[in-house]
Amino acid sequence: MEKTSKKVEISLRAKEMPASPIRKTEPYATAAMKKGLTVYGLNVGQPDIETPPAFFEAVRNFPGKVVAYQRSQGDLEYLEALAGYYRRCGYDVSEEDIVVTTGGSEAIIFAAQATTSVGDEIIVFEPFYTNYNGYAVMCGVKLVPVTTRAEDGYHLPPKKEIASKITPRTRAILVCSPNNPTGTVLRREEMEMLAEIALEKNLFIISDEVYREFVYEGEHTGILELPGLEDRAILMDSISKRYSMCGARIGCVVSRNRELISACIRYGQARLCSPTLEQHGAIALTRLPGTYFDGVRAEYRKRRDLTIDALQRMDGVMCRKPKGAFYVMARLPIDDTDEFAKWLLTDFHVDNETVRVSPGAGFYATPGKGKDEIRLAYVLENKRLERALYLLERGIKEYNRTQVD
Amino acid sequence: MEKTSKKVEISLRAKEMPASPIRKTEPYATAAMKKGLTVYGLNVGQPDIETPPAFFEAVRNFPGKVVAYQRSQGDLEYLEALAGYYRRCGYDVSEEDIVVTTGGSEAIIFAAQATTSVGDEIIVFEPFYTNYNGYAVMCGVKLVPVTTRAEDGYHLPPKKEIASKITPRTRAILVCSPNNPTGTVLRREEMEMLAEIALEKNLFIISDEVYREFVYEGEHTGILELPGLEDRAILMDSISKRYSMCGARIGCVVSRNRELISACIRYGQARLCSPTLEQHGAIALTRLPGTYFDGVRAEYRKRRDLTIDALQRMDGVMCRKPKGAFYVMARLPIDDTDEFAKWLLTDFHVDNETVRVSPGAGFYATPGKGKDEIRLAYVLENKRLERALYLLERGIKEYNRTQVD
Structure with a gap:
């Protein structure tokens, strides 16, 4: 069988297909976990609420x-x-x-x-x-x-x-x-x-x-x-x-x-x-009583309040208090949150723990927008959420210190 | 709110999206079952073999x-x-x-x-x-x-x-x-x-x-x-x-x-x-022993032999004995199997039983091809398969009689 010298190319639309900003840090997260780190996932809307x-x-x-x-x-x-x-x-x-x-x-x-x-x-x-x-x-x-x-x-x-x-x-x-x-x-x-x-x-x-x-x-x-x-x-x-x-x-x-x-x-x-x-x-x-949502909603409201309070206390971080869903966009005192999200997984930990976030640029279609923002999903129970937000705060400080050095 | 006089149109590609020939007879099958008919499904590759x-x-x-x-x-x-x-x-x-x-x-x-x-x-x-x-x-x-x-x-x-x-x-x-x-x-x-x-x-x-x-x-x-x-x-x-x-x-x-x-x-x-x-x-x-397939294969081979024997005995029906999978294309003495497949569900039964098949044209891209063919899936156990094929044979005869009338 004669081999062609040409390499077969995947399609242009396949090359253009974006990686999900929510999931593209997966290789780094997997590597971090293999090193024995605990990674708190605030990147993805994956609730820890039990399935009924x-x-x-x-x-x-x-x-x-x-x-x-x-x-x-x-x-x-x-x-x-x-x-x-x-x-x-x-x-x-x-x-x-x-x-x-x-x-x-x-x-x-x-x-x-x-x-x-x-x-x-x-x-x-x-x-x-x-x-x-x-x-x-x-x-x-x-x-x-x-x-x-x-x-x-x-x-x-x-x-x-x-x-x-x-x-x-x-x-x-x-x-x-x-x-x-x-x-x-x-x-x-x-x-x-x-x-x-x-x-x-x-x-x-x-x-x-x-x-x-x-x-x-x-x-x-x-x-x-x-x-x-x-x-x-x-x-x-x-x-x-x-x-x-x-x-x-x-x-x-x-x-x-x-x-x-x-x-x-x-x-x-x-x-x-x-x-x-x-x-x-x-x-x-579909047969669960409407009250099912009362409990879930109360839980998410608590998490929202905790998250927003913590974010608003962080130096240089800006966010609005959202009224629904379980996400918040936050502006960080960081130029490139793509780099920061990766760095959190590759170069940062506190007592072998770190946090995973979604960089903001992928949530915009206008080029250049969202580069200093991240999306957080407040989907963890309060103790873990608190810890994750603490790690984020420490991460921001340490990242900015390394950038200056 | 002022209503536009224009109707909003679905896209051209949505209009072009073909119905599956395997599934498009579903409304007729559902109606037949609602009338109390038993419908033997030879239209779809849905085996009755138990999931392990x-x-x-x-x-x-x-x-x-x-x-x-x-x-x-x-x-x-x-x-x-x-x-x-x-x-x-x-x-x-x-x-x-x-x-x-x-x-x-x-x-x-x-x-x-x-x-x-x-x-x-x-x-x-x-x-x-x-x-x-x-x-x-x-x-x-x-x-x-x-x-x-x-x-x-x-x-x-x-x-x-x-x-x-x-x-x-x-x-x-x-x-x-x-x-x-x-x-x-x-x-x-x-x-x-x-x-x-x-x-x-x-x-x-x-x-x-x-x-x-x-x-x-x-x-x-x-x-x-x-x-x-x-x-x-x-x-x-x-x-x-x-x-x-x-x-x-x-x-x-x-x-x-x-x-x-x-x-x-x-x-x-x-x-x-x-x-x-x-x-x-x-x-x-994936951990099932390789012998699992021996049993399944023997069962399908029996069904294939039964199906092909029955088809080859039917007047005017032509098919080849396939060597794999669990389908067969058969040429019927019928001009338009689209009509026939529908008719089997709407106008035909023997003792309140009928059979569902897939018309052949949808399996071709060349216009006009396959109109006298059907695809059968031999996915039922022998007794039901025999009955389904009997119903098909009776159906072909009766359909051709109604066409002549």
């Missing part, structure tokens, strides 16, 4: 002897249970408006594919959930950022500023409230303003509401509550955070636009189904 | 209290176990050459994204696994078909015929052996011919080998066995069929091209992880 035992019980009692394909649209019983959950949220939807997805991740991909063609644009508010970048590259879509600012509590800018970013290629507005990474909960008027723009400019609104239950002040406004958006409102959702089930990979797309749902079902057919056991287990979760 | 109890046991004994995110590349212990499995297959790979995917479906998407840009071409041999069409639309890739023919046992055509389809935009050859939907097992010389073409034309080879263990005559040749392909051979795999775990959604991409694996890990980071519980359970499956 009802899930494990349902999975243990899975009735079949074969882990068979589930329907592409989703387990019928789960779809019905989900429709019930959304009706309790006040949304007028039935199981025919829902497609179960493999995590919220797939819900975004289905929504992006169904609303855009290659080269089309989606309006996003930066800082935004960094993985939107990855989906955009995979779907050949351009994310057009509208910047929100810490000074405004990361609330939306005026309508005309948003409208000015809309071009003939704009197909959708992607909004996330309660927000990852800022924790901001959009006011009803803000959601209504986006609805107005969508109607005036004939756009879809894709609303990422996976943190719906995690609001500590104010109130969540769901896109499906607003009138007049039947054909253009797309809810994307996930049970990952709601029930501390990140590894289950169960999300969904909800829309009353049947043509869009039909397209999502065809995307669903191409990947056959979402995990069977987890859908079965998730049925049990 | 070791999987359920491992899941029941999942050590954590939180179903947390797994690593994006995959559970370390599972990656090591998988590398062991492949080394037992005779492939020289380590865990660093593997990325766990959410089903074989995601493995195809990652491989297609990593090797092509929008508008690029991949050579496929038709009839091919119909869902390749869906991935192609999602990835903006053109599938260029090379037709294989029943008369040749669906073996590959001569090298020059394949080479003649290669253009400057061709980036990869996608091959599947043992084949879905034909059951053909490619000979070593055929795989070597593809390797030669890939080297001469500087292409990737993406090899779908999810039926590796299901070979009844002849021998499987894995792409990773062939020398000289280190940078261009991509194995895509799944445990769905191997262990009767279709609903678990666990597959993988394997390649010794580290740049490609790095891209797949970045795709993996965008969707966070594959299901945690199932990866944990799958570790146990």
Whole structure:
């Protein structure tokens, strides 16, 4: 067999595919742990809250002897249970408006594919959930950022500023409230303003509401509550955070636009189904009493208060007190948080312990923004959270000392 | 809020997204079952073989209290176990050459994204696994078909015929052996011919080998066995069929091209992880003795013989005896099997029982081909399989009678 002299090259879009800023420090974290270090993970929204035992019980009692394909649209019983959950949220939807997805991740991909063609644009508010970048590259879509600012509590800018970013290629507005990474909960008027723009400019609104239950002040406004958006409102959702089930990979797309749902079902057919056991287990979760969230919410509120107090006491650190989700963007007295996040894992420890954070630049689409910011996820119980924040404070001081030397 | 008069349109690529021919009859099947009919499913490769109890046991004994995110590349212990499995297959790979995917479906998407840009071409041999069409639309890739023919046992055509389809935009050859939907097992010389073409034309080879263990005559040749392909051979795999775990959604991409694996890990980071519980359970499956497959293989061989005998006895039906996987393409004395597959569910039954099949056209990329063919999956135990084939025979006769009337 004659060998060609040419090397086969991976695709340009593969080269362009960004590493997740939340996960790209993984090799350093793994190396740190191999050296025997304890690493407190504030980088990723992985709660330590226990998954409700009802899930494990349902999975243990899975009735079949074969882990068979589930329907592409989703387990019928789960779809019905989900429709019930959304009706309790006040949304007028039935199981025919829902497609179960493999995590919220797939819900975004289905929504992006169904609303855009290659080269089309989606309006996003930066800082935004960094993985939107990855989906955009995979779907050949351009994310057009509208910047929100810490000074405004990361609330939306005026309508005309948003409208000015809309071009003939704009197909959708992607909004996330309660927000990852800022924790901001959009006011009803803000959601209504986006609805107005969508109607005036004939756009879809894709609303990422996976943190719906995690609001500590104010109130969540769901896109499906607003009138007049039947054909253009797309809810994307996930049970990952709601029930501390990140590894289950169960999300969904909800829309009353049947043509869009039909397209999502065809995307669903191409990947056959979402995990069977987890859908079965998730049925049990939809039956948990509403009080379940009271306990979880109280716990996260405590963690938020502890985190913000600690951050605000640190020299040169600036952050706002978020009203929802379990993240906060903090500005550090550091030029390049990419370097800092890596350094925390490779060159720093206190008594063999260190902390892992997500550098901020990956949460922005505008080049240069976010380089002095980090995102923290307050997902650890109080003692460990305190320790992690102490390590961060020590880390900032020591890093800045090494930079001067 | 002023309502625009315009209707918001889903994207062109969403409109182009094909329904799976394997699954598009679902509404009719559901309606038939609601009417009280028993529907024998020969349409989908969903084995009734029991999932090994070791999987359920491992899941029941999942050590954590939180179903947390797994690593994006995959559970370390599972990656090591998988590398062991492949080394037992005779492939020289380590865990660093593997990325766990959410089903074989995601493995195809990652491989297609990593090797092509929008508008690029991949050579496929038709009839091919119909869902390749869906991935192609999602990835903006053109599938260029090379037709294989029943008369040749669906073996590959001569090298020059394949080479003649290669253009400057061709980036990869996608091959599947043992084949879905034909059951053909490619000979070593055929795989070597593809390797030669890939080297001469500087292409990737993406090899779908999810039926590796299901070979009844002849021998499987894995792409990773062939020398000289280190940078261009991509194995895509799944445990769905191997262990009767279709609903678990666990597959993988394997390649010794580290740049490609790095891209797949970045795709993996965008969707966070594959299901945690199932990866944990799958570790146990890699420890099953090799004899496990002897029993399963003997069972499928019996089903194959029964299926082919029955088909070859039917008037006007033509098929080849496949050597692997658990599918067969059969030509029926019917012009439009799309209509026929629907009719079986809407207008036909014998004693309240009917059968579901996959129409053939969706397994071809060349327009017009496959319209008189169906794909059958012999995945039911003998008694039910016999009954299903009897229903098919009766159905063909009755359908042709109604067409004449």
